[in-house]
Amino acid sequence: MPEPEPPPPQPELTFLLGMGFQLLLAEFDARVAERGYGDLRPIHGLAFQALRPAGATSSELAARLGVTKQAAGQIVDDLERRGYVRREPHPAGGRRRLVVLTEAAHRHLAVAGRVLHALEAELGDRLDVSELRADLERLVGVLADGRPLPPLRPVW
Amino acid sequence: MPEPEPPPPQPELTFLLGMGFQLLLAEFDARVAERGYGDLRPIHGLAFQALRPAGATSSELAARLGVTKQAAGQIVDDLERRGYVRREPHPAGGRRRLVVLTEAAHRHLAVAGRVLHALEAELGDRLDVSELRADLERLVGVLADGRPLPPLRPVW
DNA sequence: TCCGTGAGTAAAGCAGCTTTACTCATCCGT
DNA sequence: ACGGATGAGTAAAGCTGCTTTACTCACGGA
Numbered sequence: 491m492p493e494p495e496p497p498p499p500q501p502e503l504t505f506l507l508g509m510g511f512q513l514l515l516a517e518f519d520a521r522v523a524e525r526g527y528g529d530l531r532p533i534h535g536l537a538f539q540a541l542r543p544a545g546a547t548s549s550e551l552a553a554r555l556g557v558t559k560q561a562a563g564q565i566v567d568d569l570e571r572r573g574y575v576r577r578e579p580h581p582a583g584g585r586r587r588l589v590v591l592t593e594a595a596h597r598h599l600a601v602a603g604r605v606l607h608a609l610e611a612e613l614g615d616r617l618d619v620s621e622l623r624a625d626l627e628r629l630v631g632v633l634a635d636g637r638p639l640p641p642l643r644p645v646w
Numbered sequence: 647m648p649e650p651e652p653p654p655p656q657p658e659l660t661f662l663l664g665m666g667f668q669l670l671l672a673e674f675d676a677r678v679a680e681r682g683y684g685d686l687r688p689i690h691g692l693a694f695q696a697l698r699p700a701g702a703t704s705s706e707l708a709a710r711l712g713v714t715k716q717a718a719g720q721i722v723d724d725l726e727r728r729g730y731v732r733r734e735p736h737p738a739g740g741r742r743r744l745v746v747l748t749e750a751a752h753r754h755l756a757v758a759g760r761v762l763h764a765l766e767a768e769l770g771d772r773l774d775v776s777e778l779r780a781d782l783e784r785l786v787g788v789l790a791d792g793r794p795l796p797p798l799r800p801v802w
Numbered sequence: 803t804c805c806g807t808g809a810g811t812a813a814a815g816c817a818g819c820t821t822t823a824c825t826c827a828t829c830c831g832t
Numbered sequence: 833a834c835g836g837a838t839g840a841g842t843a844a845a846g847c848t849g850c851t852t853t854a855c856t857c858a859c860g861g862a
Contacts, residue, residue, distance in 0.1 A: 503766055503775060504674060506782035507667040508798050513789035514660050515801060532802045533818095549840060561819055563841070585827050585840045610659055616788045619659060622781040626662035628773040633669035642664050644800050644818095645671060646688045689849095705809060717850055719810070741809045741858050800849095807860085815852075824843075832834090 508645075514609070521605045527598055529572065535602055536642065537565055538574070538595050545590035547580065556641030574598070664801075670765070677761045683754055685728065691758055692798065693721055694730070694751050701746035703736065712797030730754070 515532065522530070533555065540546065540554040552562035566589050569575045574595040580586035613619050630639070671688065678686070689711065696702065696710040708718035722745050725731045730751040736742035769775050786795070
């Protein structure tokens, strides 16, 4: 019989990472949606975190999210229409405008944080999460190879 | 001073999974591209794997990739134009057509396999990959909760 | 024979971006 | 004081990789 090419020997590490991320994020997203935030995608949560401490301009937001400033501007437009952010005059003046979170966004961050920690705690009952976390930190450290981590993006 | 919400305590597990996947896939993709396959995206590799043993109809391919049959049809059209697959009459007749891999696709699978294993071997020199793999298998098992694993998709 | 079923195709629509091309306000060097 | 250069923001079109809607066609069985 013909022997075309060796099959992947085990579940590939790359595959497992992707599948783990996909399943965990899906579960997180479903639970957050259950709590009334079905209108927010992961990128919105990342935007909230990027804006958390004191706000930012949409150009700064663009850099932190790894998208163009036009895309960031569209995200901010969308979030503003839905009451999650406000645009305020920028203290440094110029053409800048400071994008800041509203109370609604802070409430979402609090809920999302609680959901995430509850989820990790549940996982902690079934496997050694701290070992996994330590291994992943090493993996990320090795692959980043001294460079700063790029923004987290939809991958492909 | 106001105390808005607790900051995430550590690098979140979800974040680390996503970042690990993103970095590892990017490195894999770059190395495969260096070997002359810059024209193939991850979805094409997944399609090759789904078609490997004896080919499949494009509807079967759609199911395995988790996309509509129209999307699978477009992927097949694209791969056919570029010489990675052929459409043959289906032995079971009907309107079906069997999509099979050409030698070019088998060569790509062989190259991609070697690159992936080399990459994992390099990581193995710097961290305990088998422990990580075992942890990830447990994580995926817990999150899948008895259900079959869904197709791997771009996540968000 | 006719109908149901499932494969495949065609065309339009859509989300979420990027690219290209600008407008403005401020800053800095002369 | 002035004339760029710089960087924020906006506008509009384009693009990719899908989905949705709507068919056509071949076969299989009642």
